[in-house]
Amino acid sequence: MQFVVSLKRSIALTPCVLIAMTLAAAKPETASAQEGAIVGGAIGLGIGAAVTRGSAAGVIGGALIGGVVGNEIQQDQRRKQRANNNRRNTR
Numbered sequence: 001m002q003f004v005v006s007l008k009r010s011i012a013l014t015p016c017v018l019i020a021m022t023l024a025a026a027k028p029e030t031a032s033a034q035e036g037a038i039v040g041g042a043i044g045l046g047i048g049a050a051v052t053r054g055s056a057a058g059v060i061g062g063a064l065i066g067g068v069v070g071n072e073i074q075q076d077q078r079r080k081q082r083a084n085n086n087r088r089n090t091r
Contacts, residue, residue, distance in 0.1 A: 009050060016046035032074065040070020 020042040044066015045059055052058025 009054065012054075013046045013050060016042050020046070036070040036074025037067040038070070040073070041067035044069070
């Protein structure tokens with residue numbers, strides 16, 4: 001399987017990558033699950049478009065899967081942060 005990104009495709013993916021990077025770096029504090037879903041969706045959208053060569057099903061599927069993964073990652077990070085704060089407060 002050869003993975004080649006054409007100039008048109010890279011131009012189309014650039015805004016998705018920039019949005020994802022901006023949202024990820026916008027707040028230094030822990031992001032909410034909704035922000036994780038947005039970032040994951042943007043990244044999944046770009047990957048889905050690149051892998052399926054821009055088919056609608058691939059773009060939508062990539063965005064959905066990326067959104068779910070981003071949401072779960074943020075929820076797990078929040079759980080870990082709460083657990084660490086609880087351990088610090090009990091000492």
